[in-house]
Amino acid sequence: MTLPWPITLDEVHAARARIAPYMAPSPLYNHPLLDAAVGHGVHVLVKHENFNPTNSFKVRNGLSFMTALPESQRARGVVAATRGNHGLGIAYAGRAFGVRTTICVPVGNNPDKNAGMRALGATLIEEGRDYDESVQVALQIMERDGATLAHSTNDRTVLAGAATLSLEMFEQAEAQHTPLDAVVAVVGGGSQAVGAMTVARALSPHTRVYAVQAAGAAAAHDSWHAGQRLTVDHADTFADGLATRSTYDLTYPALRDGLAGFVTVTDTEIAEALRLLLRTTHSLVEGAGAGGLAGLLNLAPQLAGQSVGIIVSGGNIDDATLRRIVLHEL
Amino acid sequence: MTLPWPITLDEVHAARARIAPYMAPSPLYNHPLLDAAVGHGVHVLVKHENFNPTNSFKVRNGLSFMTALPESQRARGVVAATRGNHGLGIAYAGRAFGVRTTICVPVGNNPDKNAGMRALGATLIEEGRDYDESVQVALQIMERDGATLAHSTNDRTVLAGAATLSLEMFEQAEAQHTPLDAVVAVVGGGSQAVGAMTVARALSPHTRVYAVQAAGAAAAHDSWHAGQRLTVDHADTFADGLATRSTYDLTYPALRDGLAGFVTVTDTEIAEALRLLLRTTHSLVEGAGAGGLAGLLNLAPQLAGQSVGIIVSGGNIDDATLRRIVLHEL
Numbered sequence: 001m002t003l004p005w006p007i008t009l010d011e012v013h014a015a016r017a018r019i020a021p022y023m024a025p026s027p028l029y030n031h032p033l034l035d036a037a038v039g040h041g042v043h044v045l046v047k048h049e050n051f052n053p054t055n056s057f058k059v060r061n062g063l064s065f066m067t068a069l070p071e072s073q074r075a076r077g078v079v080a081a082t083r084g085n086h087g088l089g090i091a092y093a094g095r096a097f098g099v100r101t102t103i104c105v106p107v108g109n110n111p112d113k114n115a116g117m118r119a120l121g122a123t124l125i126e127e128g129r130d131y132d133e134s135v136q137v138a139l140q141i142m143e144r145d146g147a148t149l150a151h152s153t154n155d156r157t158v159l160a161g162a163a164t165l166s167l168e169m170f171e172q173a174e175a176q177h178t179p180l181d182a183v184v185a186v187v188g189g190g191s192q193a194v195g196a197m198t199v200a201r202a203l204s205p206h207t208r209v210y211a212v213q214a215a216g217a218a219a220a221h222d223s224w225h226a227g228q229r230l231t232v233d234h235a236d237t238f239a240d241g242l243a244t245r246s247t248y249d250l251t252y253p254a255l256r257d258g259l260a261g262f263v264t265v266t267d268t269e270i271a272e273a274l275r276l277l278l279r280t281t282h283s284l285v286e287g288a289g290a291g292g293l294a295g296l297l298n299l300a301p302q303l304a305g306q307s308v309g310i311i312v313s314g315g316n317i318d319d320a321t322l323r324r325i326v327l328h329e330l
Numbered sequence: 331m332t333l334p335w336p337i338t339l340d341e342v343h344a345a346r347a348r349i350a351p352y353m354a355p356s357p358l359y360n361h362p363l364l365d366a367a368v369g370h371g372v373h374v375l376v377k378h379e380n381f382n383p384t385n386s387f388k389v390r391n392g393l394s395f396m397t398a399l400p401e402s403q404r405a406r407g408v409v410a411a412t413r414g415n416h417g418l419g420i421a422y423a424g425r426a427f428g429v430r431t432t433i434c435v436p437v438g439n440n441p442d443k444n445a446g447m448r449a450l451g452a453t454l455i456e457e458g459r460d461y462d463e464s465v466q467v468a469l470q471i472m473e474r475d476g477a478t479l480a481h482s483t484n485d486r487t488v489l490a491g492a493a494t495l496s497l498e499m500f501e502q503a504e505a506q507h508t509p510l511d512a513v514v515a516v517v518g519g520g521s522q523a524v525g526a527m528t529v530a531r532a533l534s535p536h537t538r539v540y541a542v543q544a545a546g547a548a549a550a551h552d553s554w555h556a557g558q559r560l561t562v563d564h565a566d567t568f569a570d571g572l573a574t575r576s577t578y579d580l581t582y583p584a585l586r587d588g589l590a591g592f593v594t595v596t597d598t599e600i601a602e603a604l605r606l607l608l609r610t611t612h613s614l615v616e617g618a619g620a621g622g623l624a625g626l627l628n629l630a631p632q633l634a635g636q637s638v639g640i641i642v643s644g645g646n647i648d649d650a651t652l653r654r655i656v657l658h659e660l
Contacts, residue, residue, distance in 0.1 A: 024357060029383060032449035051381040053359060055612040112609065119362035278652070279442065282385040282645045284614040315612045319656075322608070326649075326656045 006194060006250050007159045009202040012167050015160035018067035019060055022096060026051050026165065028172035028309075034280040038296060040304040043178055047169045047311045050283055054088040054116070056241075056314030057165050058152075061191065062089025064161025065150045066097050074099045077147040081105075081134035083188075083240045084113025085288075085314050086152035091120035102141055104134040110240050112318040130235050132245050153189030153248040163195030169309050170199050170207075181306035182208045182260070184299060186291035187220045188242045190251030192311055197258040208260035212295030214242045215264040220255060223247050224262045238321060238330055239270050239287025241314060265294035271330035273297060277312065278325075286317040336524060336580045337489045339532040342497050345490035348397035349390055352426060356381050356495065358502035358639075364610040368626060370634040373508055377499045377641045380613055384418040384446070386571075386644030387495050388482075391521065392419025394491025395480045396427050404429045407477040411435075411464035413518075413570045414443025415618075415644050416482035421452035432471055434464040440570050442648040460565050462575050483519030483578040493525030499639050500529050500537075511636035512590070514540045514629060516621035517550050518572045520581030522641055527588040538590035542625030544572045545594040550585060553577050554592045568651060568660055569600050569617025571644060595624035601660035603627060607642065608655075616647040 026048050034044050049057035066078070077100035080090045087103035094101035101122040105114060106129055118124055125141070128134045135151075142149045152158065166183070173180045183200070185193040193211045200207040213221040216236030223230045229252060235243035247255075255262075265273075267287075274290035277283065292310035296303070317325070324330045356378050364374050379387035396408070407430035410420045417433035424431035431452040435444060436459055448454055455471070458464045465481075472479045482488065496513070503510045513530070515523040523541045530537040543551040546566030553560045559582060565573035577585075585592075595603075597617075604620035607613065622640035626633070647655070654660045 024354070027354060027381065027383075033445060036449065048381065050612070051357065051378065053357075112612070115363060119366065275649075278614065279649060282380070282442070282614055282647070284608065284612055317612070319605075319609060323656045326653045 005198065006254050007156050007163065007198055009198060011156065011160040012163040012198060015064040015157065016164045016167060019063040019161065019164065022063050023053055023059060025168045028169055031280050037276055037280060038300055040300045042300050042303055043307045044296065045173055045178065045180065045307065045309045046281060047165060047309060048283060049165055050285055050289055050312050050315030054092045055316050056085040056088065057162060057192065057311065058085040058089035059092055060164050061086060061158040061161035062093035065090065065155065065157045066093035066099060068157040069148065073148045077102065077145065078150050079104070079138050079141045079147040080150040080152065081131060081138040082152060083131050083243060084110050084316060085241055087117045087122065088113060088120065090150050091117045091122035094122065095120050102147060104137040106130050106134050110316065110318050113316050130245065131243060153191055154250045159191050159194055159250065162191035163198050165311065166196040166199040170203055173307065173309060178307040180204065180207045180309045182210060182303055183309040184210045184212060184292045184296045185311055186242055186288055186313065187211045187213050187255065188244050188288060189248050190220060190255050192313060193259065194251045194254045197254060209258065210295065210299055211255060211259050211262045212291050213264050214239050214270065214291065215266045217243050217245065218264050219245055220247050220252065221262050221264050223252065224256060224259065237287065238267050239291060241286065241288030242291060263295050263298055265291060265298065267330060269294040271325055274325055283312065284315040284317060285312055286314045289314045335528065336584050337486050337493065337528055339528060341486060341490040342493040342528060345394040345487065346494045346497060349393040349491065349494065352393050353383055353389060355498045358499055361610050367606055367610060368630055370630040372630050372633055373637045374626070375503055375508065375510065375637065375639045376611060377495060377639060378613060379495055380615060380619055380642050380645030384422050385646050386415040386418065387492060387522065387641065388415040388419035389422055390494050391416060391488040391491035392423035395420065395485065395487045396423035396429060398487040399478065403478045407432065407475065408480050409434070409468050409471045409477040410480040410482065411461060411468040412482060413461050413573060414440050414646060415571055417447045417452065418443060418450065420480050421447045421450035424452065425450050432477060434467040436460050436464050440646065440648050443646050460575065461573060483521055484580040489521050489524060489580065492521035493528050495641065496526040496529040500533055503637065503639060508637040510534065510537045510639045512538045512540060512633055513639040514542060514622045514626045515641055516572055516618055516643065517541045517543050517585065518574050518618065519578050520550060520585050522643060523589065524581045524584045527584060539588065540625065540629055541585060541589050541592045542621050543594050544569050544600065544621065545596045547573050547575065548594050549575055550577050550582065551592050551594050553582065554586060554589065567617065568597055569621060571616065571618030572621060593625050593628055595621060595628065597660060599624045601655055604655055613642065614645040614647060615642055616644045619644045
């Protein structure tokens with residue numbers, strides 16, 4: 001029993017056309033020192049979404065959402081729940097189009113991300129213990145104010161925005177004469193992985209998409225292996241972008257049907273991958289941004305000799321976490 | 331008594347056309363949190379050369395040099411002296427065009443940069459106590475092997491390559507409706523600052539270009555203020571890309587004639603600027619890449635209310651130095 005795929009390639013092309021005036025494509029680089037570290041003859045192609053405005057792929061989602069929003073809804077404002085990057089993307093797009101944005105984050109959220117959203121003009125509401133509780137706060141504001149909810153996952157324009165990175169990545173890999181045999185994508189809500197599968201199905205059906213979650217926040221992973229949708233009680237990982245406790249209606253069926261595999265990685269493995277990215281790509285990476293490499297390091301033996309894309313999804317690591325990474329306290 | 335300007339805008343356009351197939355323009359971003367930290371109403375535009383292949387602007391120089399080199403010279407190989415980024419650029423371009431490269435670095439050079447050059451296929455020669463001594467080693471190899479010297483400063487195609495970043499920066503600032511009133515550029519050999527002045531003279535004569543050197547490696551700064559070319563005995567700064575002891579024939583006269591001002595910054599000020607860039611731009615920056623911001627922080631009162639471009643020239647900071655930065659040991 002297969003549901004319709006959540007978005008079409010046409011929607012991805014349309015999103016790319018809408019956001020193109022506001023951001024350039026991000027680079028896809030091969031780093032020889034990273035290949036040497038991964039081993040097994042894997043040719044690693046790194047999609048540097050940490051180089052985007054707001055330092056994450058979520059700016060695509062925010063711009064895709066806002067450019068598709070009718071003027072009448074723009075006038076009533078937009079509300080979103082986030083651990084930070086989705087909110088930064090929405091706030092960035094809100095500033096670009098003069099749309100008032102209200103962003104709900106859990107208490108104790110990444111201080112750099114909070115400061116970044118405020119600096120972009122967003123009204124920040126700190127409430128709830130984690131992302132999924134912040135979503136409930138956002139829903140209340142939506143009803144109270146008549147604002148439009150920009151859900152970070154359950155929204156077709158958001159998913160299409162995320163998929164634009166994969167459209168670029170597949171095209172860039174072809175242009176570099178190293179077409180992708182596989183993509184390893186992290187799952188918080190699932191927009192990255194569903195985006196990659198959407199593009200692969202249409203343009204490169206032989207490419208296999210693998211998903212990765214943090215071992216401490218593995219609802220989608222556990223659901224995928226159990227064959228039924230599960231919710232977990234805790235989301236324990238320093239990779240705040242991956243700290244979700246649920247599966248999501250718009251992405252889960254596609255994850256269930258389309259993935260070639262789904263693995264978990266420990267926080268220690270994510271931290272090791274993050275250090276390796278600092279040393280070999282010389283770019284700043286946040287926890288969620290290192291998850292793809294952490295997964296690839298586990299999957300490398302079975303991907304021997306292949307051309308594999310990973311997505312460094314963001315670089316918004318805060319001072320305190322960077323210090324723990326550099327001191328090997330994580 | 332004014333010498334002819336070292337390069338023309340036509341040479342910069344030609345260099346851009348030659349390198350365009352091999353790298354995309356780097357982004358020019360405004361970071362609201364950085365503006366708030368700089369204060370004085372300065373609108374800061376950051377040219378993110380740390381996002382380039384090899385993580386520095388020097389890849390432009392390497393590609394510009396190699397694409398202009400006749401086939402007969404390519405066949406005999408290229409030799410260069412470097413603290414790392416120029417060598418990475420030459421090695422990257424050498425790999426792209428199948429040209430053998432020999433890179434001379436001083437003993438004790440940045441290990442990440444050395445590893446990066448080797449991974450790109452360069453032969454590394456570690457000899458001499460600093461950059462200027464490595465240049466002497468490179469000259470010997472040139473004579474012995476018949477290789478062509480790619481000097482990191484005294485070469486018109488190298489200067490034109492560096493200037494392509496300024497050509498992009500001025501165009502991007504215009505497109506963002508914040509044309510540059512000033513640029514603050516660091517000086518190691520001077521290619522960044524001369525590039526900025528070359529573009530400003532032709533396209534935006536009102537834009538003032540300021541230069542910055544590390545206080546511990548201030549030969550060009552001291553020469554500029556003394557009105558005569560001086561050489562210093564030591565180059566003491568953790569910002570390895572700025573560790574030069576001399577002025578250079580092709581750039582010094584232009585620096586002397588064209589700069590609006592020339593300041594020095596201490597290593598502590600560079601380290602503070604680097605931490606500020608980590609926190610507000612969430613990108614990885616090396617010492618030399620933070621020099622422009624360190625200079626801007628000194629110059630901000632006199633640039634109040636202006637639109638100012640700074641160049642984050644590179645991100646090749648090694649593990650040990652990053653640790654010292656994060657722990658405030660620098």
